[in-house]
Amino acid sequence: MFWDKVAGVYDIFAKVINRKTHKKLCAVMEGLIQPTDEVLECACGTGLLTKVIVGKCKHLIATDFSEKMLKKARKNCSGYHNVEFRKGNILQLDYPDESFDVVVAANVIHLLDEPYKALEELDRVCRKGGRMIIPTYMNETDKGEMNAVSNAIGKAGADFKREFTLRSYQAFLEQAGYKKVEYTWCDGRVPCAAAVIQKSREP
Numbered sequence: 388m389f390w391d392k393v394a395g396v397y398d399i400f401a402k403v404i405n406r407k408t409h410k411k412l413c414a415v416m417e418g419l420i421q422p423t424d425e426v427l428e429c430a431c432g433t434g435l436l437t438k439v440i441v442g443k444c445k446h447l448i449a450t451d452f453s454e455k456m457l458k459k460a461r462k463n464c465s466g467y468h469n470v471e472f473r474k475g476n477i478l479q480l481d482y483p484d485e486s487f488d489v490v491v492a493a494n495v496i497h498l499l500d501e502p503y504k505a506l507e508e509l510d511r512v513c514r515k516g517g518r519m520i521i522p523t524y525m526n527e528t529d530k531g532e533m534n535a536v537s538n539a540i541g542k543a544g545a546d547f548k549r550e551f552t553l554r555s556y557q558a559f560l561e562q563a564g565y566k567k568v569e570y571t572w573c574d575g576r577v578p579c580a581a582a583v584i585q586k587s588r589e590p
Contacts, residue, residue, distance in 0.1 A: 388423030408575025
Protein backbone atom coordinates (compact mmCIF):
# COMPACT_ATOMS: atom_id res chain seq x y z
CA MET A 388 0.00 0.00 0.00
CA PHE A 389 1.29 3.45 -0.96
CA TRP A 390 0.49 4.98 2.43
CA ASP A 391 2.37 2.25 4.29
CA LYS A 392 5.38 2.95 2.09
CA VAL A 393 5.39 6.72 2.73
CA ALA A 394 4.57 6.64 6.45
CA GLY A 395 8.21 7.24 7.36
CA VAL A 396 8.57 10.36 5.22
CA TYR A 397 5.05 11.83 5.24
CA ASP A 398 5.88 14.31 8.00
CA ILE A 399 8.53 15.85 5.74
CA PHE A 400 5.80 16.76 3.25
CA ALA A 401 3.58 18.34 5.91
CA LYS A 402 6.20 20.02 8.08
CA VAL A 403 8.71 21.09 5.43
CA ILE A 404 7.35 21.09 1.87
CA ASN A 405 3.83 22.18 2.86
CA ARG A 406 4.72 23.83 6.17
CA LYS A 407 2.68 27.01 5.67
CA THR A 408 -0.54 25.09 4.99
CA HIS A 409 0.04 22.66 7.85
CA LYS A 410 0.75 25.43 10.36
CA LYS A 411 -2.44 27.29 9.42
CA LEU A 412 -4.55 24.12 9.53
CA CYS A 413 -3.24 23.27 13.00
CA ALA A 414 -4.18 26.76 14.19
CA VAL A 415 -7.65 26.41 12.69
CA MET A 416 -8.13 23.01 14.32
CA GLU A 417 -7.10 24.30 17.74
CA GLY A 418 -9.94 26.81 17.61
CA LEU A 419 -12.56 24.20 16.73
CA ILE A 420 -12.10 21.66 19.53
CA GLN A 421 -13.58 22.10 23.01
CA PRO A 422 -12.43 20.49 26.31
CA THR A 423 -15.69 18.51 26.61
CA ASP A 424 -15.57 17.05 23.08
CA GLU A 425 -15.57 13.33 22.35
CA VAL A 426 -13.82 13.20 18.96
CA LEU A 427 -13.38 10.70 16.14
CA GLU A 428 -10.57 11.35 13.68
CA CYS A 429 -10.60 9.34 10.45
CA ALA A 430 -7.51 9.00 8.25
CA CYS A 431 -5.27 10.32 11.04
CA GLY A 432 -2.10 9.45 9.12
CA THR A 433 1.04 10.01 11.19
CA GLY A 434 -0.88 11.93 13.84
CA LEU A 435 0.06 15.49 12.92
CA LEU A 436 -3.46 16.83 13.51
CA THR A 437 -4.13 14.17 16.12
CA LYS A 438 -1.56 15.82 18.34
CA VAL A 439 -3.42 19.14 18.06
CA ILE A 440 -6.85 17.60 18.69
CA VAL A 441 -5.84 15.42 21.63
CA GLY A 442 -4.38 18.41 23.47
CA LYS A 443 -7.75 20.18 23.34
CA CYS A 444 -10.46 17.49 23.68
CA LYS A 445 -11.82 15.19 26.37
CA HIS A 446 -11.22 11.96 24.46
CA LEU A 447 -10.14 11.03 20.93
CA ILE A 448 -10.35 7.89 18.85
CA ALA A 449 -7.95 8.22 15.91
CA THR A 450 -8.23 5.77 13.03
CA ASP A 451 -6.42 5.02 9.79
CA PHE A 452 -6.43 2.26 7.18
CA SER A 453 -2.61 2.05 7.19
CA GLU A 454 -0.94 0.13 10.01
CA LYS A 455 2.37 1.90 9.47
CA MET A 456 0.72 5.32 9.62
CA LEU A 457 -0.90 4.30 12.89
CA LYS A 458 2.44 3.13 14.28
CA LYS A 459 3.95 6.53 13.52
CA ALA A 460 0.90 8.32 14.97
CA ARG A 461 1.17 6.39 18.24
CA LYS A 462 4.79 7.47 18.51
CA ASN A 463 3.97 11.12 17.72
CA CYS A 464 1.28 11.17 20.43
CA SER A 465 2.95 8.95 23.02
CA GLY A 466 2.73 11.62 25.72
CA TYR A 467 -1.09 11.70 25.73
CA HIS A 468 -3.43 9.35 27.60
CA ASN A 469 -6.81 10.49 26.24
CA VAL A 470 -6.36 9.00 22.77
CA GLU A 471 -6.96 5.52 21.31
CA PHE A 472 -5.54 4.45 17.95
CA ARG A 473 -7.47 1.92 15.90
CA LYS A 474 -7.35 0.60 12.36
CA GLY A 475 -10.49 1.72 10.57
CA ASN A 476 -12.20 2.25 7.24
CA ILE A 477 -13.86 5.64 6.74
CA LEU A 478 -16.40 3.98 4.43
CA GLN A 479 -17.59 1.63 7.18
CA LEU A 480 -17.18 3.14 10.64
CA ASP A 481 -17.51 0.65 13.47
CA TYR A 482 -19.39 2.97 15.84
CA PRO A 483 -23.06 3.47 16.74
CA ASP A 484 -25.06 6.41 15.42
CA GLU A 485 -24.40 9.76 17.12
CA SER A 486 -21.33 8.60 19.07
CA PHE A 487 -19.16 11.74 18.81
CA ASP A 488 -19.39 15.49 19.36
CA VAL A 489 -16.83 16.12 16.62
CA VAL A 490 -15.85 14.04 13.61
CA VAL A 491 -12.67 14.94 11.72
CA ALA A 492 -11.56 13.64 8.32
CA ALA A 493 -8.59 15.63 7.06
CA ASN A 494 -7.17 15.43 3.54
CA VAL A 495 -8.74 12.11 2.60
CA ILE A 496 -11.94 12.89 0.66
CA HIS A 497 -10.03 13.44 -2.59
CA LEU A 498 -8.48 9.95 -2.29
CA LEU A 499 -11.72 7.98 -2.05
CA ASP A 500 -13.64 6.03 -4.68
CA GLU A 501 -16.85 6.63 -2.72
CA PRO A 502 -16.51 10.05 -1.04
CA TYR A 503 -20.25 10.53 -0.59
CA LYS A 504 -20.48 7.23 1.26
CA ALA A 505 -17.73 8.49 3.57
CA LEU A 506 -19.70 11.68 4.23
CA GLU A 507 -22.77 9.61 5.09
CA GLU A 508 -20.75 7.63 7.62
CA LEU A 509 -19.21 10.75 9.16
CA ASP A 510 -22.68 12.28 9.46
CA ARG A 511 -24.12 9.10 10.95
CA VAL A 512 -21.68 8.91 13.87
CA CYS A 513 -21.79 12.66 14.59
CA ARG A 514 -24.22 13.73 17.31
CA LYS A 515 -27.01 16.21 16.63
CA GLY A 516 -25.59 19.66 17.29
CA GLY A 517 -22.07 18.31 16.70
CA ARG A 518 -19.48 19.30 14.11
CA MET A 519 -18.01 17.61 11.07
CA ILE A 520 -14.58 19.05 10.23
CA ILE A 521 -13.37 18.08 6.77
CA PRO A 522 -10.18 19.84 5.63
CA THR A 523 -9.29 18.88 2.07
CA TYR A 524 -6.33 19.67 -0.15
CA MET A 525 -7.03 21.92 -3.12
CA ASN A 526 -5.01 20.02 -5.71
CA GLU A 527 -6.33 21.86 -8.74
CA THR A 528 -5.37 25.37 -9.85
CA ASP A 529 -7.87 27.92 -11.13
CA LYS A 530 -6.60 27.05 -14.62
CA GLY A 531 -7.94 23.52 -14.26
CA GLU A 532 -4.54 21.90 -13.84
CA MET A 533 -3.16 19.90 -10.94
CA ASN A 534 -0.65 21.97 -8.99
CA ALA A 535 3.00 20.99 -9.31
CA VAL A 536 3.50 19.45 -5.87
CA SER A 537 0.30 17.38 -6.06
CA ASN A 538 1.24 16.27 -9.54
CA ALA A 539 4.61 14.98 -8.28
CA ILE A 540 2.93 13.16 -5.37
CA GLY A 541 0.42 11.63 -7.74
CA LYS A 542 3.20 10.33 -9.99
CA ALA A 543 4.88 8.83 -6.91
CA GLY A 544 1.81 6.69 -6.31
CA ALA A 545 -0.87 8.68 -4.46
CA ASP A 546 -4.09 7.77 -6.23
CA PHE A 547 -6.06 11.01 -6.36
CA LYS A 548 -9.68 10.36 -7.30
CA ARG A 549 -10.62 14.05 -7.44
CA GLU A 550 -8.85 17.38 -7.81
CA PHE A 551 -10.60 20.22 -6.03
CA THR A 552 -10.62 23.99 -6.20
CA LEU A 553 -12.50 25.85 -3.47
CA ARG A 554 -15.42 26.34 -5.85
CA SER A 555 -15.61 22.67 -6.86
CA TYR A 556 -15.24 21.58 -3.23
CA GLN A 557 -18.14 23.80 -2.24
CA ALA A 558 -20.19 22.30 -5.08
CA PHE A 559 -19.20 18.78 -3.96
CA LEU A 560 -20.49 19.37 -0.42
CA GLU A 561 -23.62 21.10 -1.69
CA GLN A 562 -24.31 18.04 -3.85
CA ALA A 563 -24.12 15.97 -0.64
CA GLY A 564 -26.82 18.19 0.87
CA TYR A 565 -24.67 20.51 2.96
CA LYS A 566 -25.75 24.03 2.13
CA LYS A 567 -24.46 25.83 5.23
CA VAL A 568 -20.74 25.17 5.49
CA GLU A 569 -18.01 27.41 6.87
CA TYR A 570 -14.71 27.31 4.98
CA THR A 571 -11.30 28.47 6.14
CA TRP A 572 -8.58 28.79 3.52
CA CYS A 573 -5.15 27.50 4.52
CA ASP A 574 -2.69 28.82 1.96
CA GLY A 575 0.56 27.12 1.00
CA ARG A 576 2.24 25.08 -1.71
CA VAL A 577 -0.70 22.69 -1.60
CA PRO A 578 -3.53 24.79 -0.13
CA CYS A 579 -6.25 23.31 2.03
CA ALA A 580 -9.86 24.32 2.58
CA ALA A 581 -11.11 23.41 6.05
CA ALA A 582 -14.86 22.81 5.84
CA VAL A 583 -16.88 22.87 9.07
CA ILE A 584 -20.41 21.51 9.04
CA GLN A 585 -22.60 22.15 12.08
CA LYS A 586 -25.03 19.28 12.36
CA SER A 587 -28.59 20.33 13.08
CA ARG A 588 -30.11 19.53 16.45
CA GLU A 589 -33.38 18.73 14.68
CA PRO A 590 -34.18 15.19 13.44
